[in-house]
């Protein structure tokens with residue numbers, strides 16, 4: 001009897017776009033035995049390389065609906081994938097826990113209500129007199145920071161993750177085409193992806209993982225998918241050690257909407273992902289460090305040693321992400337304006353199930 005895996009080996013799948021979503025789909029599908037080709041002209045200049053890699057799944061305050069289902073599935077799938085990927089990079093890991101902080105009393109009340117309603121041992125309110133809160137208040141020279149801790153959430157280094165998946169894909173001899181796709185069409189049961197250099201790449205299935213540009217490749221009169229660009233920015237800050245010991249802070253936390261990652265005893269990354277313009281700000285240091293009523297001195301004096309940004313795609317008129325089977329072997333997986341790293345395992349699973357159904 002021919003196994004499902006042997007049957008799959010005959011199908012050739014083209015993935016357009018090699019951000020985390022394209023690469024994770026390639027990983028999942030090649031593990032299932034499919035022949036995969038990834039196409040992307042500029043694989044290092046995407047929003048995935050800009051991501052801070054926070055996995056905010058379990059502390060998501062809405063515990064129903066599709067978004068929660070995807071988060072929940074990803075939280076379960078991530079540890080298995082990490083164990084698998086550690087064969088290619090033994091240092092790849094999820095740093096836990098994740099802490100969410102606020103100075104806004106109303107927001108804290110909502111967090112408290114969420115924790116009390118959910119009775120989840122992996123989520124706790126940080127007591128006012130706990131060492132964590134005490135250290136954070138001391139570091140930020142304030143008295144009113146409060147928050148919660150999630151032992152199931154954490155952070156994965158996005159660059160290291162992408163490099164590890166690359167190692168896996170290379171090891172599997174996955175075909176990588178360094179070109180831009182300008183058109184796709186179906187003819188005689190085969191898909192053709194046409195590159196800018198007028199080369200046609202044949203496949204049985206196409207998965208569109210090319211973020212904002214996905215809509216340019218489909219017949220959008222029928223599908224009516226709208227995406228808008230959303231900027232995300234981050235900076236690395238060097239802090240004078242004499243002023244504060246950053247090692248007293250948690251490794252990763254969110255405070256009043258800004259994500260902070262402690263890199264070393266004198267380096268932090270601060271990221272902001274809720275900007276709705278598309279142009280990076282000139283005064284980014286001022287803006288991104290402005291998350292408390294009063295900035296601590298060490299932060300005012302901090303030196304910005306790096307800055308970067310990424311442009312993501314946000315669906316208009318429907319929830320994020322867009323995961324649709326457009327029929328005939330064409331699948332779209334885009335619109336990850338937030339949480340693309342977190343959701344990659346659950347979304348890739350959804351795609352592979354669609355493909356299995358299509359082929360069976």
Ligand SMILES: Cc1cc2nc3c(=O)[nH]c(=O)nc-3n(C[C@H](O)[C@H](O)[C@H](O)COP(=O)(O)OP(=O)(O)OC[C@H]3O[C@@H](n4cnc5c(N)ncnc54)[C@H](O)[C@@H]3O)c2cc1C
Nearest residue numbers: 017019021046047048052053054181232310339340341342
């Ligand atoms: C500053 C910042 C911080 C973030 N922090 C987090 C975080 O902490 N946690 C988290 O989960 N998420 C985070 N995100 C969000 C996350 O980065 C995105 O959700 C994710 O990267 C989306 O991945 P993607 O593969 O859909 O898109 P992208 O990474 O943008 O990849 C799309 C790819 O498609 C390619 N492409 C486009 N058009 C074509 C074409 N015609 N032919 C071939 N290829 C094409 C592009 O070159 C690109 O490589 C952050 C984002 C930013 C910017």
